[in-house]
Amino acid sequence: MVVLMPAAAQADTCPAAAWPLWQTYAERFVQADGRMLESAMDPQHSTSEGQSYGMLFALIGNDQATFDKLWRWSSSNLAGGDIANRLPAWLWGRGKDDLWGVQDANSASDADLWFAYALLEAARIWQRPEYRADAKRLLANIEARQVVSLPGLGKMVLPGPEGFVQPDHLWRLNASYLPVPLLRRLAKESPSGPWKEIVENTAKMLRASSPKGFVADWIGYRGTSANSGLFVVDPIKGEVGSYDAIRVYLWAGMTAKSDPLAAPILAHLDGMAASIASTGIPPEKVQVTSGKTEGSGPFGFSSALIPYFQAKGQPWLAEQQQRRVEQALSKALEQVNGERTQPLYYDYMLSLFALGWAEKRYQFLNDGTLKLVWETACPRAANR
Secondary structure (H helix, E strand, C coil), rough: CCCCHHHHHCCCCCCCCCHHHHHHEEEEEEECCCCCCCCCCCCCCHHHHHHHHHHHHHHHHCCCHHHHHHHHHHHHHHCCCCCCCCCCCCCCEEECCCCCEEEEECCCHHHHHHHHHHHHHHHHHHHHHHHHHHHHHHHHHHHHHHHECCCCCCCECCCCCCCCEEEECCCECHHHHHHHHHHHHHHHHHHCCCCCHHHHHHHHHHHHHCCCCCCCCCEEEEEECCCCEEEEEEEECEECCCCCCHHHHHHHHCCCCCCHHHHHHHHHCCHHHHHHHCCCCCCCECCCCCCEECCCCCHHHHHHHHHHHHCCHHHHHHHHHHHHHHHHHHHHEEEEECEECCCCCCHHHHHHHHHHHCCCCEEEECCCEEEEHHHCCCCHHCCC
């Protein structure tokens, strides 16, 4: 009760901002205890990614109660209530033994970083110091277990603490786990930490691994000596760019124009713009070394590209993708005989990121902090 009182007290003067898209999703899929359903292939399972994204959207919507529920459930159930010593498990649900609980204890660093980011920004905007304390504990754990020093490159974040270091001095990386604004915010919080180096190395990774202007879902880095290495095709997933990689274009589009890495990263990702200019629909898969495309991506892919096209100065392509998204969202939310017409989670989350940004509900500043549309109406936020 003590934890929840400041949020309840502030709610009187800072009501939740109307955001129908997020409110509709939260009402349907965020349980009363703070667990987000349908964020995994099994509709009864939950993931750390879904929980962390939900916290960000609750912050953008000024919904402190939902934010707090999502975080308390995540900390208690994914990290066993010990965020300083246990990274959040990425998958929770009903197991084959019919018992509910963690189904895979490995963590996903993208979710861990978004948890830390959302907590830091919630602490700053809502003046909730307990959130910053949790973020600091989590960040220390991430730095100890997920940050590595690669020969010839330097500091990088592995996708998780287990399973991403291969034989023969090869590490597996995921560019979609490392949004520049998020890394900027962590560098602001911890200027002596590894985050400034990590953001620079993320840009190097994108430049070196996108020869045709497309980025792969997974990227390998091979150490060739104690002091040198190079980016290579991932030995497990290969050179395909698809459901993970689509987020890289989204993050690039939302990065503040004043960020010194914004323009170079967009320039390295030109292939997607050229492809859609001729077809109108994002490809589902791309072979990044040849630029060969395959299939039609779902509407979430179109969502992710709205900020990308805006940032590239191609608003007509952004509008084209937004029309596709709005039509598909309407259809996806319909029910046929009580059943939804298709799964919602990933397409919906990408749409929340992109449409919320396009509607100027939030923006990332060049230090990674958020600018929120409702802040000027909130005395505490305006005067922080």
